[in-house]
Amino acid sequence: MQQQPCALPARTTLVVMGVSGSGKSEISQAVATALGWRHIEADHFHPPENVERMRAGIPLSDEDRRHWLDALCEQMLAAQAAGECFVLACSALKRAYRERLRQAVPGLQFVHLDIDHATAVQRVGARPGHFMPTSLVDSQFATLEKPAGEPYVRVVDAQQSRQALVADIQAWVRREATEAVSSQAQDMLDSEIDSANQAAQLGAEPIYEGRIARMFDRLTDGLMAVLMAFMVVAVFTNVVLRYAFGTGWPGAEELSRLAFVWLVFVGVASGMRRGELMTFRMIRDRFPLLAQRLVDSLSWILVAGASLLSALGAWNQVQFGWGNVSTVVGYPVVLAMLPVLASMLVLAILAVVQLVNLWRRTPQATLTQAHVE
Ligand SMILES: Nc1ncnc2c1ncn2[C@@H]1O[C@H](COP(=O)(O)OP(=O)(O)O)[C@@H](O)[C@H]1O
Ligand SMILES: O=C(O)[C@H](O)[C@@H](O)[C@H](O)[C@H](O)COP(=O)(O)O
Incomplete structure (x- = not known):
């Protein structure tokens, strides 16, 4: 699908995050298609060594993820420079990783696909031809720092149907965009009133x-x-x-x-x-x-x-x-x-x-x- 130039002035960037098997790739792709936004798949930017580690059942370290996160920041900035809104599918398990992404794109929104351990194991096991073994699901949950309480975050139950998830995320993104636009409009109005007050004053x-x-x-x-x-x-x-x-x-x-x-x-x-x-x-x-x-x-x-x-x-x-x-x-x-x-x-x-x-x-x-x- 062809991406449209992003017309919304705010809340135009989204990360779909969660542990392996939570549905990041599939759900984020469907959301991107529904919104007409660019889709970025973080798995595609792991260096080959990271992929080999995970295939071998070795969890990634902070150091392993550092360059990967840098590459993702570049991808997000490239989308923005091209005037496109985007949806990034990225595990973003730790708060520090999310902060790194937010640093590059202030106001970045996150949807956390919250899933229970058993469902994640079942889904990862049932996914043929993927490098991620079920043995790594434990370490994914161990590493996960839930994002609740951070700015611009929505937590959804990943066990819902695909349609329900896409509809929920889409509605939230639109709501946030509308609120941001109206608060921007309010800010502009306030500053107009301020300058009018300054213009006509005692x-x-x-x-x-x-x-x-x-x-x-x-x-x-x-x-x-x-x-x-x-x-x-x-x-x-x-x-x-x-x-x-x-x-x-x-x-x-x-x-x-x-x-x-x-x-x-x-x-x-x-x-x-x-x-x-x-x-x-x-x-x-x-x-x-x-x-x-x-x-x-x-x-x-x-x-x-x-x-x-x-x-x-x-x-x-x-x-x-x-x-x-x-x-x-x-x-x-x-x-x-x-x-x-x-x-x-x-x-x-x-x-x-x-x-x-x-x-x-x-x-x-x-x-x-x-x-x-
Ligand atoms: N809401 C859902 N209900 C049932 N199965 C799902 C749902 N979302 C994703 N799946 C399936 O779960 C598996 C993992 O999904 P995927 O998008 O690859 O997750 P992740 O990218 O988080 O590892 C895939 O086989 C996908 O078809
Ligand atoms: O930070 C990590 O440990 C990885 O990014 C991991 O979270 C990611 O999940 C894998 O790349 C597997 O890919 P899927 O998430 O698509 O299973």
Whole structure:
């Protein structure tokens, strides 16, 4: 049967292991045919001396198996290099032998055909023309270190019918491949989410610290707390008056709207000072360090420019609204423009401070500090 190029990205390599007579050769061949994978028969890679030893009833030693295992590793790597999945029939009796194979092919899967001594002896005895004598079955069991507990291992009862064994192994291989693919997909998704999180993140450090910064924080925090409390009380009072007493406070909506405008702009200035505004750095992080500084500088110049333009707009509005009052409460409408003006001026100043920081700090500090808004 012609092998198909192996399309699965994971769990594409399998060893069918067990003592002599467990059914490695036959079952692995059938599994390979069913999956369309290359079949490698380890018996074919024993040097003639090993075959002669076994024919003479002499068990192989670790040393006898060393070059044989090396040859098997070469065969597995050759299959992989050709882009083929493979099933290797190999006794792989000791853990150390399996580790040698795993070393060459990380993630190698093993199916252990677990068989009892009597059945193995019976099968080996009934197999005509094979070099392996039944006298060696004892030593095979003596050498066997069962693989249970090792990674990617399935143990099956080799006394089942051939069809049941092939179906079981095939289903396990497919399950493992699906799980591996979905866990790879999950890993990719996780890393996408990580890089997205890195791309859009809160600025790590405050732009400016010092006595004035502490005063500014106290002032803005206090102001926001008062504004928030005022909004809650105003809206709540209005609702209670309206539904409980059939009256209301006509100014509540207008004043809470005004408080909201103040809250937003005070919050923007406060967040910017603390470096807490959302930043996107996915593209910027791909540049070399110097280019990153230049991109950051350009970004801060743009922030300063845009903030100044907004401040100018707010100032025009202040002049325009001078003398005008709100319709319900009658507060001067410039009160709604002042937070915009103040906040935009603060943003422009902070952007300039950050521009200076960029060129004063070390490149590493700049890297963690920089924001691309
Ligand atoms: N599930 C099975 N049920 C009955 N006989 C089997 C089964 N699997 C293999 N055999 C037979 O057992 C003998 C040993 O199988 P083989 O594949 O050569 O084992 P191994 O390669 O492990 O020595 C063969 O004659 C084979 O036809
Ligand atoms: O490590 C070993 O002692 C041999 O590899 C042995 O395990 C293998 O079983 C023989 O090559 C016989 O071949 P069969 O396993 O096909 O009987």
